[in-house]
Amino acid sequence: MPGPSAFDEMTNADGSVREPYRVLEQWLKEQKPQALGLMAADAEGIFRRLGITFAVYGSNEGTEKLIPFDIIPRIISAIEWRKLSKGIEQRVRALNAFLHDIYHRQEILKAGRVPEKLILNNSAFCPEMMGLDPARGIYSHIIGVDLVRVSPDEWYVLEDNLRTPSGVSYMLEDREAMLQLAPDLFQRTKVAPVETYPENLRRTLESVAPRGASGSPTLAVLTPGIYNSAYFEHSFLADQMGAELCEGQDLFVENGKVYMRTTTGPRRVDVIYRRIDDDYLDPLTFKPDSMLGVPGLFDAYRAGNVTLVNAPGTGIADDKAVYTYVPEIIEFYLGEKALLSNVPTYNCTKPDERAYVLEHIAELVVKEVHGSGGYGMLVGPTSTREQHELFRNKIIERPDNYIVQPTLALSTCPTYVDAGIAPRHVDLRPYVLVGDQIRITPGGLTRVALKEGSLVVNSSQGGGTKDTWVLED
Amino acid sequence: MLGRTAQNLFWLSRYIERAENMARLLEVGYRMSLTSQREGGASEHLVSMLRAAEVDEDFERKHEVADVANVSQFMLFDETNPSSVRSCLLAARTNARSVRTALTSDMWESLNSAWLEFASIDPRETTGSRLVELLRWVRTVSHRYRGALLSTFLRDDGYAFSQIGNFVERADNTARILDMKYYVLLPRTDLIGGDVDIQQWTLILRAASAHRSYRHVYHDRFKAWNIADYLILRPEMPRSLIFSIGWINRTLDMLEEIYGGKGAGHAAAAEVTAMLEGNSMDRIFAYGLHDFLTEFISKNNQITEAIAESYNFY
Numbered sequence: 001m002p003g004p005s006a007f008d009e010m011t012n013a014d015g016s017v018r019e020p021y022r023v024l025e026q027w028l029k030e031q032k033p034q035a036l037g038l039m040a041a042d043a044e045g046i047f048r049r050l051g052i053t054f055a056v057y058g059s060n061e062g063t064e065k066l067i068p069f070d071i072i073p074r075i076i077s078a079i080e081w082r083k084l085s086k087g088i089e090q091r092v093r094a095l096n097a098f099l100h101d102i103y104h105r106q107e108i109l110k111a112g113r114v115p116e117k118l119i120l121n122n123s124a125f126c127p128e129m130m131g132l133d134p135a136r137g138i139y140s141h142i143i144g145v146d147l148v149r150v151s152p153d154e155w156y157v158l159e160d161n162l163r164t165p166s167g168v169s170y171m172l173e174d175r176e177a178m179l180q181l182a183p184d185l186f187q188r189t190k191v192a193p194v195e196t197y198p199e200n201l202r203r204t205l206e207s208v209a210p211r212g213a214s215g216s217p218t219l220a221v222l223t224p225g226i227y228n229s230a231y232f233e234h235s236f237l238a239d240q241m242g243a244e245l246c247e248g249q250d251l252f253v254e255n256g257k258v259y260m261r262t263t264t265g266p267r268r269v270d271v272i273y274r275r276i277d278d279d280y281l282d283p284l285t286f287k288p289d290s291m292l293g294v295p296g297l298f299d300a301y302r303a304g305n306v307t308l309v310n311a312p313g314t315g316i317a318d319d320k321a322v323y324t325y326v327p328e329i330i331e332f333y334l335g336e337k338a339l340l341s342n343v344p345t346y347n348c349t350k351p352d353e354r355a356y357v358l359e360h361i362a363e364l365v366v367k368e369v370h371g372s373g374g375y376g377m378l379v380g381p382t383s384t385r386e387q388h389e390l391f392r393n394k395i396i397e398r399p400d401n402y403i404v405q406p407t408l409a410l411s412t413c414p415t416y417v418d419a420g421i422a423p424r425h426v427d428l429r430p431y432v433l434v435g436d437q438i439r440i441t442p443g444g445l446t447r448v449a450l451k452e453g454s455l456v457v458n459s460s461q462g463g464g465t466k467d468t469w470v471l472e473d
Numbered sequence: 474m475l476g477r478t479a480q481n482l483f484w485l486s487r488y489i490e491r492a493e494n495m496a497r498l499l500e501v502g503y504r505m506s507l508t509s510q511r512e513g514g515a516s517e518h519l520v521s522m523l524r525a526a527e528v529d530e531d532f533e534r535k536h537e538v539a540d541v542a543n544v545s546q547f548m549l550f551d552e553t554n555p556s557s558v559r560s561c562l563l564a565a566r567t568n569a570r571s572v573r574t575a576l577t578s579d580m581w582e583s584l585n586s587a588w589l590e591f592a593s594i595d596p597r598e599t600t601g602s603r604l605v606e607l608l609r610w611v612r613t614v615s616h617r618y619r620g621a622l623l624s625t626f627l628r629d630d631g632y633a634f635s636q637i638g639n640f641v642e643r644a645d646n647t648a649r650i651l652d653m654k655y656y657v658l659l660p661r662t663d664l665i666g667g668d669v670d671i672q673q674w675t676l677i678l679r680a681a682s683a684h685r686s687y688r689h690v691y692h693d694r695f696k697a698w699n700i701a702d703y704l705i706l707r708p709e710m711p712r713s714l715i716f717s718i719g720w721i722n723r724t725l726d727m728l729e730e731i732y733g734g735k736g737a738g739h740a741a742a743a744e745v746t747a748m749l750e751g752n753s754m755d756r757i758f759a760y761g762l763h764d765f766l767t768e769f770i771s772k773n774n775q776i777t778e779a780i781a782e783s784y785n786f787y
Contacts, residue, residue: 048589049582226570235573245574249787250475261476263630263784264732 006409007151008423009074018152020077020471023189027182028072028414028421036416039071039181046177068464069174071181074413074426074446081192081470084147084155084430085440087340090330092143092432095162095317097333099139102316103129113332114325119316123370126278126313128285132302135208136435139311142201142273143432144168144444147340149411156343156408158427160326162318163310164275168431169233170465171445172197172240178467190472192442197431198240201273204435205243208307209270217270219243220260222251224276224292234275243273253296256303271307272297278312286312320369320403344406348399357395357404361388365405365455366395379455381407410455413466415448425449427457428468443468476785478572479634483780485568486622486638489584492561493615494646496608498522498653499548501680503604505673506541519544525653526556545604550596558611562588565618575631579621587614630731636724637738637780644717644745644773650680651704652766654697674700681712701762702754714769715749721776722746736783741776748772 010021017025028036047066076084101107102119103126109116119125144165146158175194179186202219209217223234225247238245250260251269259266274281280290285298300306316322324345327338346353346364357364361380368376378391395402412423430444446466447457457463502522519539523529528547531554536543551557566588569581591614599607619639626632654677675695678684681704684695690707691699705714721742729735748769757765780786 049586226567231570232573235570239574244475246475247477250477261785261787263474263476263479263634265785 006423006425007149007411009149009411009413009426011414011423020075020080024073024075024185027185027188036071036421040416043069043071043177043181046180047173067170067459068450069177070415070424070448070450070464070466071178072414072416072421073178073185073467073469074428074448075469075471076443078471078473081442084340085442087155087338088145088430088432088440089438090334090336090339091145091157091160091326092140092434092438094330094333095143095160095326096137096139096434098329099162099311099314099317100137101333103132103139103313108329108332111332113328114322118321118325122316122319122321124313124315124319126316128298129311129313133304134311135210135304135307138208138434140314140317141204141208141309141434143434144429145432147428147430148343148408149426149428150409151411155340157326157340158343159320159323160318161429162314164277165429165431166230166233166275167429167445167447167465168197168441169236171431171441171443171468172236174445174465174467189469192470192472194441194443197441198237200433200439200441201237202241202243204433204439205241205271205273205307205309207436208309210304210307213270218260218268219271219273220246220251220269222246222248222272222274222276222294224248224280228275230275237273246272248276248290248292248294251294251297253294253300256296256300256305258294258297258300258306269306271309273309278315281308281312320367321400324403343408346404348395348402348404354395354399358392361392361404363407365407366391366402367405369401369403377456379407382453382455407455413446413448415450415464415466417450417452422452424452425455425457426466442470474575474630476787478575479630479784480781480786481568481572482575482631482634483638483777483786485565485572485584486635487642488561488565488568489615489618490639490642491556491646492558492565493612494643494650495526495548495556495558495561496611497680497682498526498646498650499545500605500608501650501653501676502544503541503608504679505676508672515539516541521653523547525649527649528554528556541604542600545599546596549599549607559591562591562614577621577625577627579625580618583614583617583621587617628727630728633724633728633731634780634784637721637776640717640720640724641773641776643712644714644721645770647681647704647712647714647717648766648770648773650677651701652763652770653677654762670697671695678703681710683710683712686710698754698758701757705757706749706752706754718742718745718749737779738776738783741772741779745769745772745776 009018010025011017044066047069098108108114109119140162142165144161144167146161147155148158149155171194205219206217219241221234221238221243223231223245225231228234235245244260246260252259252261258269258272260269276292279287280292282293282295282297283290284295301308324342324347326342330336330338346357348354348357364380366378378387380388410425410427413426414421415424417424426446426448428444428446431441433439446468447459448464448466449455449457450464451462499522502519505518506516515538519541520529523532523539523544532539532544532547536547547554547557549558552559554560566584569576569584573581594607622635626635654673674697675684678687678695678700683703687695687700687703690703690709693699703710703713707713708715708719710716725738725742729739
């Protein structure tokens, strides 16, 4: 179990408090015993009233749930953040260059740096995108990079999310809630704002409007509708940046141009921030039975009359199997060493690595290549023998369907739980916007595994969130 | 504004107004039944209430006896009854979720917390005084929403669609409440104008929260003639038909100004207006109150169709 030996971001092994947490520690000491309990109850009230919910697939108790919010913020120093954000920026630059290359000349495949088979036979590869030139050459405009920390100086990238990363509304609402709950805490220290995100998102979308769009392009957020698990976020973002929130039925294509149906007739749409998966975007190009998409949308996109954010086919760059090549990808396009490390990953198609994995499965983490949300994964140290056996067989059956990594001792942060304040494991998802420039919101979404010892932070598996502070110098 | 957004705002307001009026209707039906129960607990007042809400057939398919317990369960909690308070509040919230971005947070919060509260109520515990209390609560839900709308909503097209929905529904419901009196017409004509009859008319006034303001306007005993006049032709009475159509007309004018042109809604509303303006209770009673109200409800419905057509509801 990594629990006791994990790096705690607030308290050193000798009991002293790390610099970024000094103010928080003092503040916590001053709180009366019941105060935190009341704060936690207030927080729940705030979130429920605002209707910040997510849907859990397969849950019987109604479709809407609250993601638990932890009232103790996670804190990152200015120096730590500068280092991190440089690494993130490097990574998203390289991944966008990779996408451009994959959908044009495929130099990296020709050079043999990434196996051709891995890309061209991959279900995330989108042949329809070949030769298409998106505005400014950007494919993934909105990116979430999942990071974990294992020591004061070691961060690892767990995965890149280049399709339609979610969760940014929680980052914003967590800050809002924290400001309401503990205004005095903010007065004692300088926290970098996250509230600029919607404005920056708007700027990013405007900057990739098609040529010929007016000076203030019409933006739309395309949602699958109110029953989607992230619907709250879709409506929240549309509202915050002043874009129209559309469902597929609200849009139509005529003469290669996209319009929305308004009370006064059709209105041209320039940029679509779509929160619908590639497959469902356009029944004429992708899944023919999609009711969510807009027939003809892809043709309009291909003709350069509308920008899709993110572009279809970006999944080829965040595929878990491609992930292992990212350091290679950074070197190939930027001629630089990767600033952020990947988690060492075993490739089960290689016999010697597979043999190691099968033998040591109880210590390892196994993930499905196309899985997400913590489903279909095995955390060896916290699983039963039967589960180990089950995954051994799965790997033998389809070695290419799994990646395997060592169980990382994820850092912990102080968290308010029933028993009081206790360390719980966390990860971090910073949000990156790529348009006329790269904008990274300081901090991001911290997810916390509320169960003692648990390493699974996904909201669908009992995870919560924390407000994340980047301190200013 | 998206046509779908306009549509959602329109229906959102309608559902909230309907929830309020269903609660008002049920309250009247319940009070009437207290004094006129037949053996077995069934009450013709409750039946006529169901008829006024046009859910009597649905009710009969599910229940044998129209007693307080069955009728109140059906009108409050039944998911299969599209006019039950539950259905209205859920539909309102679902519409609101679809147009979250078009609502102010005060409007959204009022709807969201209303639904969460309602969903936590145990239907088995809503009898007697608890029932009356719950019906009052439904009214305050509507008032909270409307209060939030009036004090926080931008005066643009979204506001206009909300208001039209609100008053189309209110006109419809007031007409139905009045029409309920038609269904409870006493079997023996000598009682018309008698004590029981007056009591029933009074309850109809109560359903419109108008039994006290009536005195200020008429300085008279409760008389059927006045009460019908009050709920149909009095422009100062905020639940009257003429008051509602006045709002609809003004709001349509507002839309005309925003969009720079009249839609089909204007013509439809003009027909309804013509039924009321310059009309008198003499003529309405001579025509037949029930026939008048039936025609009104149908013409009022056409406003919805005309608006849906002009502003791309789909």
